[in-house]
Amino acid sequence: MKRKQAFLLTFSVILIGALYFLGDFKGKKKHNGHTHNEAMNASPQNPIENIDALDFKQFELSQENSLNEQKKATLSELKVKAIKKETAHEYKDIAEFWEKENELIIAAFYYKKAAFLENTEKSITFAGSLYLALLEREGDMSKLKWLSLEAIPCFEKVIELNPNNDNAKVALATCYTEGMGETMKGVTILREITAKDSTNIPANLMLGKMSIQSGQFDKAINRLELVLSKTPENTEAMYFLAEAYKGQGNKAKAISLFEKCKSIVNNPEFSKEIDNYIKTFN
Template identity: 40%
Template sequence: MKPVHFIAIFVALGLIAALYFGGNTLKPKENKPAPAGPMAGGGTPGEMQASMVDIPEPANFDTLLANAKMKLSPAAQAEISRQENTITRGDVKEQKVLALETLAKLWQNNKNRAIAAYYFAESGKLENSQKKLNFAAHLLAEEMHEEKNPNYKQWMATVAISSLQQSIALNPSDTSRIDLADIYINGTGETMKGIEQLLTIVRQDSTNIPANVILGRMAVESGQLDKAIARGETILRVDKNNIEAHLFLAEAYKRKGDTQKAKALFEEAKTIMKNPSFSKDLDAYMKTF
């Protein structure tokens, strides 16, 4: 990733919401009156933020499905209709699981990964299959990043969140929590809920690299530079060549006014990457200090 693009990500993250690190709370920029206390309406910080986020209404699945079918060839429509007819209320659980998975694969073959993910999720929920639930969430997360329709995107997020929550309930894992945090932060805009997932991870494992990278990047733009530096240094103690840590840590030092330390970290990043284009972009950025 180019450094200038990386710094653009800092800006984007900083605009979407305030953070909730440790004991510090930065209130979201809202026109609504702030609660009387940190838990004044009850619930977690993420639940409180969610009540103030303008979340679009999820698209109706039946409508999405009907529109998707209209884009298929007559042969594909007939094949999918036959498979749908095998999913009946009286089916044995194992048969229904297999029927849903087969339907998912048909939609995958017809290049509609979102509908495919829905059926993979339904099959995974019925079977309590963490593998299927995570796979469905990954498909939806990839599609969400490209989707422009807010209602369709919210439907994807809803299915992905439900899948990951069941996956975590079956077997809590850092990977699933990070995926869930990504959906909240980049999908629904419920940044606080995403932060809560990341903090759950670092409370259990203070050296978790993926969680610290995300928290560190976001701390830079929230202005919590000391926290960003602490997270960056934690990462580098575990992985001295972590490029993302070098970049956000350098930016944190730059914003604190320690340009010498920032440039030293950027120079180390150039050595790690060994990419002329990357080095050229970093050199151009350092000239702006």
Template identity: 35%
Template sequence: MHKGPIWAIIVSIIAIVSIYFLTDIKENQDIQTINKVIDSDDNETISLFLDSIDEEERNTALSLFQEARDSQDSAAVEALIAFYEEKQQYNFAAYYHSLKAEITPLASNWEVAGDRQISVSSNAAYDVSFNEMLYEEALISYQKAIDLDSSNLELQVKLGSAIVDRSPQPMQGITLLLGVIEQDSMHINGNLALGKFGIISGQYDKAVIRLEKVLSLQPENAEALFLSGEAYSNLGMNGKAISCFSKCKEIVENEDLKKEIDAYLQQLL
């Protein structure tokens, strides 16, 4: 079987079909929650960036931050986020989504904060230490969203998946994901996340069971089809693998991804 960079391919599929892998998880007592947001003046990475731009823009950013922090001004924090996005500093913008959620503490705001933070924190173009901090902030954001909406299984999936993907203790996330399935055995994103973990950990038979549930509800789920093809091929079930890869190729639009799938198919034919 062609052993291409499966994680890169999975990420490509996610980007193409806009699939979010969400899974339900029980409250995680090991994830520390905090009630502070880094001050621009105290964070070296942000300070270095502000020192690199002209004085007027630097003063604008600092003024917006101080107004948002001191006056709990939601308009100011929105403007601050927009400022950093305009500068293509999406890591700083993602971080200040936590300040937005602190000012307006809705589950939806904490969820958006977690989404932005987990996405940007894997971007190698940004400072490594800041990315690591941003990943931890994402876990906190998801947990705070869950605290406000504990019945939302999709929030729990996001937290569980984030832990599985990048935490040094992935089984903690697996336990959370399994908790989702206990509540809803046909939960699409919960089964999808566990199916992906089955592929990565070499538990292909278990992965197939999870992914079959997803495809029974969403027959054209591109990621589930791709993962199923990978699982079946490693189980020696080439006919089913070819069928899954072929259908996945019909659905996705990215030409580079189609070429990668072709490489898989050539190995199976």
């Protein structure tokens, strides 16, 4: 029980943080209405497909070398046990070791190894979600790409185990669009979801955001209005709908939505950023 509680505590903070900064945009810095990661991924100066992914083995070795001798010995023992027994339990021990060192990328790697040994939809979904949460917080492009490459097999496996898991499909699309720069792969997955269920909230939300990035404001408005009709206090949809109306030239509607978003989020830093952003409207 202790193991599970410790495991969930640290990564729950990450998952909540991802929602806080990327779901509801509370306190997240914006660049022309997009999150930092979206702005980078959309930048022609930084095409992520041309960036090498993190060399994980080298990264892990570097972090191991920074440990004191006692910790190195502990880690070595854990690795020997994992190689010998090759069970989820031993890999979770290694993951927890790195979690305590606040090396969450390495911890996620070993939680993934444990999840694939357990081979359940629940465990692999959670492993993929850890990568996705880290991906959405990551500013280093090589790490961003590596996290995507690690997350993709997780969500592909979940879909193999349960072909009706649309949340896994949206997560997979997110990996392709935000982490790999493969927009059309992501769009294809999302459109397959909406073809089956035209009111799917996560898929329409993501397609709406992507329509803004491509300047298709009418399409964005249609999708985001649909999302808000189903989830009226969805502040992420509200924020991007405001952006879509601004892009369309309807600044009064945009300001109204931004003000409503401010009142629901109820965060002073977020409100200040929105107020400053509105001041830039001409």
